[in-house]
Amino acid sequence: MSTEFTARTATQVPSAHSAQVPDIEGSALFAGCPDVIGTPFSYDREEEIYGEGEEAEFVYKVLDGAVRTHKVLSDGRRQITGFHLPGDLFGLGQGEINRHTAEALTKTKVLIFKRRQVERAATSRVEVACQLWSMATSDLRHAQDLTLSLGRRSAQERVAAFLLEVDDRLGSAGTFALPMTRRDIADYLGLTIETISRTLSQLEEDGALRRDGGRQVSLHRTRLRRLVED
Amino acid sequence: MSTEFTARTATQVPSAHSAQVPDIEGSALFAGCPDVIGTPFSYDREEEIYGEGEEAEFVYKVLDGAVRTHKVLSDGRRQITGFHLPGDLFGLGQGEINRHTAEALTKTKVLIFKRRQVERAATSRVEVACQLWSMATSDLRHAQDLTLSLGRRSAQERVAAFLLEVDDRLGSAGTFALPMTRRDIADYLGLTIETISRTLSQLEEDGALRRDGGRQVSLHRTRLRRLVED
């Protein structure tokens, strides 16, 4: 998996154990394991990378672009569990069978690893196992933060927190283009596209951000942060 | 951490890697690591085990009783992230600082391990590291299932799924006493105690369960399962 969109708050502290976080270059991910080499691959916009219920054969590392993973209910309701940006690993931690679907948001380059090889590396090299533990733990933190938002925060708080999270992941410039559609944001935050749209308009009206065409936003971070209880 | 309340669905498959799930007895948890020995300890009903923001010094294994872990917003809104029953490990995966609070639901016996020792064991024995990875992964799955419920399911679906999950964790007898209050259920499912109460009444009226005093329930599992889309 990966660090996904875990917000780096001031209280966050380096990983508990000695394994270090993977660096942006794919080559050093399974350092010291020459048999675990990633194969470059590309996906088009909206292309499925793997599907829920299929055998989990590979693990992926994003090099360029963006990926979303989601679960669906039988009637089509969708919950996005994470967005994956360059440097992130995804597809791990799902046993023999994929527990969600992964799709490319845009044209996306990845490195593909065989899951079995990664697991073999984990059982033979303790640093790899610790690294995988560290990544799973990081994803777990992210999932629990999302749980708190979905369970207990208002639409405005969720959207404000989401914008700050994306800004953070994208380099904390304060100005950026959202890499996903309103539908993706809605399905991530447990809301509807109309509510996302209305909330963004409201935030702009309140001076918490400026917009320029659908995707481009400039955050007023101190005001947004004031809206997010924590 | 632990398997928490992860529902075992028909599609679920044994852990991906070779590490085996810990057994109910604490002694075999860090097998082959004589330096990692748990110290027995007890907590009273509603007693705090550790608090969010404190240094994470220990890891815990439930022997008897039940524990909840939760996060709180500054205005008091609470989200329970998991209930931990006998056999479950909790308190792992939070770096140097606790990212949530843990409290005993009832009088609870645990085994306490020093976090540093567990981490040391992980870096020296690959089976331990894999076991910890496996547990983190299992917790991640659970958190993502909860995310789907909170984001996309109705109150009735959440309560029905919750009852089936508890039944499963408690041995699938179909009849059991809920180990937690309505408030705990509400704070786990992102609802209010009134909605929990009304939903249970409605489910009873629909013949999906029977109640006997506040906590005791008998599930009509096929009817409940029909209410839970998946």
Add this chain to the structure above:
DNA sequence: CGGACACTTGAGGGGGGTCAACCTCAGTGG
């Protein structure tokens, strides 16, 4: 038997969903 806490039930309100119309803009073809 009485007090406290957990739980239930009702009445009313609001946040966000639903449905529908409209706008914007990039792409495509004439």
Add this chain to the structure above:
DNA sequence: CCACTGAGGTTGACCCCCCTCAAGTGTCCG
């Protein structure tokens, strides 16, 4: 160069599910 098209986004009107507030009913334990 412009008309057409369709997907993504915005906005409004209405409604419903769940929350809020409030009053009751167990039920456990002194």
